[in-house]
Amino acid sequence: MEKYFNLHKDCLLIDGCKNSIIHDSSRQIYKLVSIEVSRLIKKGMTTSIEKLKSESESSLQVISILNELTHEGYGLISNSKSPNISGIKKNETNLAHVSNAVIFLNPLVTSDFIFYLSNLKCESVLFIIDDGVSASNFNTIYTSVDKSTITSVQLMVNKNSLANLSIDLYSKLTHLTVFSSNMAYIDLASFTYYFLESKATLAELIENNKKSTFMFSINRRLINEAQFCNPYFVNKLYVDKDGNIRNSSELVKVFGNIKNINSSKELLSIISQEEFENYWFVHKGLIDVCKVCEYRLMCVDNRVPQQRSEHEWFFTSECNYNPFIAKWEGEEDYKSLNELKINSDEYGFSMP
Numbered sequence: 318m319e320k321y322f323n324l325h326k327d328c329l330l331i332d333g334c335k336n337s338i339i340h341d342s343s344r345q346i347y348k349l350v351s352i353e354v355s356r357l358i359k360k361g362m363t364t365s366i367e368k369l370k371s372e373s374e375s376s377l378q379v380i381s382i383l384n385e386l387t388h389e390g391y392g393l394i395s396n397s398k399s400p401n402i403s404g405i406k407k408n409e410t411n412l413a414h415v416s417n418a419v420i421f422l423n424p425l426v427t428s429d430f431i432f433y434l435s436n437l438k439c440e441s442v443l444f445i446i447d448d449g450v451s452a453s454n455f456n457t458i459y460t461s462v463d464k465s466t467i468t469s470v471q472l473m474v475n476k477n478s479l480a481n482l483s484i485d486l487y488s489k490l491t492h493l494t495v496f497s498s499n500m501a502y503i504d505l506a507s508f509t510y511y512f513l514e515s516k517a518t519l520a521e522l523i524e525n526n527k528k529s530t531f532m533f534s535i536n537r538r539l540i541n542e543a544q545f546c547n548p549y550f551v552n553k554l555y556v557d558k559d560g561n562i563r564n565s566s567e568l569v570k571v572f573g574n575i576k577n578i579n580s581s582k583e584l585l586s587i588i589s590q591e592e593f594e595n596y597w598f599v600h601k602g603l604i605d606v607c608k609v610c611e612y613r614l615m616c617v618d619n620r621v622p623q624q625r626s627e628h629e630w631f632f633t634s635e636c637n638y639n640p641f642i643a644k645w646e647g648e649e650d651y652k653s654l655n656e657l658k659i660n661s662d663e664y665g666f667s668m669p
């Protein structure tokens with residue numbers, strides 16, 4: 318009986334221009350493979366292993382690649398052809414609601430506002446607590462968070478405000494970043510959540526758009542969403558230090574102010590404005606350079622895309638990963654797009 322190689326149903330193969338990636342959403346891991354291996358996997362969908370071997374210059378290499386993928390749990394050998402290269406399907410994102418919010422803590426933020434967010438099924442909130450804000454107010458706000466549907470809380474705190482917080486009581490806290498910090502010693506053992514101390518200022522942290530594989534997450538929801546949405550902007554709500562409601566800190570357009578919001582319905586009507594969703598559907602597949610990057614379904618990117626034409630977008634700044642040579646900035650032989658004379662701007666995309 319003929320044998321076929323199939324990718325596991327939770328795995329999705331994504332090609333870049335130089336490398337490919339197998340996303341495994343059930344184990345939340347990925348494997349980088351060459352374009353040649355990617356071609357072999359795709360061919361294996363309809364071609365028996367015997368035929369793959371006979372058509373290859375090195376049947377031993379074919380066996381070795383397929384065995385490796387099988388042993389590592391990305392694929393399996395079976396008696397049938399693969400009906401579909403991936404069991405991961407696009408599904409609907411709940412676009413009517415806020416799934417994540419970033420709140421610059423200020424006196425206008427009340428427990429009621431947290432309640433409105435919770436009613437819109439907000440799942441995670443990042444609170445920014447800077448100098449000049451009574452951090453002890455946050456303890457009151459957190460009591461509302463604790464009773465809400467919000468499941469995860471992140472904090473970015475100025476080191477001066479840290480002492481006023483009751484960190485150990487925040488059971489939903491998942492990430493804590495202390496900015497502008499010169500603290501020499503922190504008892505990390507007392508922190509059960511992800512803790513980061515940074516000498517960077519708040520502005521530097523917010524504006525930072527450096528990517529790294531360490532920041533990528535592999536999960537079914539992100540993979541689904543990234544195929545047709547921009548995961549950074551979609552379902553996001555940002556409240557700035559004056560209480561203004563914006564889609565994100567990178568976008569200046571103001572849609573209202575929380576001091577005028579008296580119900581979840583009013584909040585919903587603000588985020589349902591068409592312009593609020595301007596960047597929600599600008600997915601990586603529409604943007605120069607990122608569209609050929611193998612990391613595009615796991616990369617959450619805070620750069621604001623610029624539109625060139627109906628289906629063409631570009632960025633005005635470069636990413637620190639160059640997918641055309643599959644190199645990260647700092648790696649040996651890395652070259653920027655600029656050095657390679659790859660151009661992407663309002664006039665078009667071109668490469669030598």
Ligand code: SF4
Pocket residue numbers: 528601606607610611612613616617618636637638639640
């Ligand atoms: S090139 Fe685009 S998709 Fe790739 S890592 Fe950079 S920002 Fe992410």
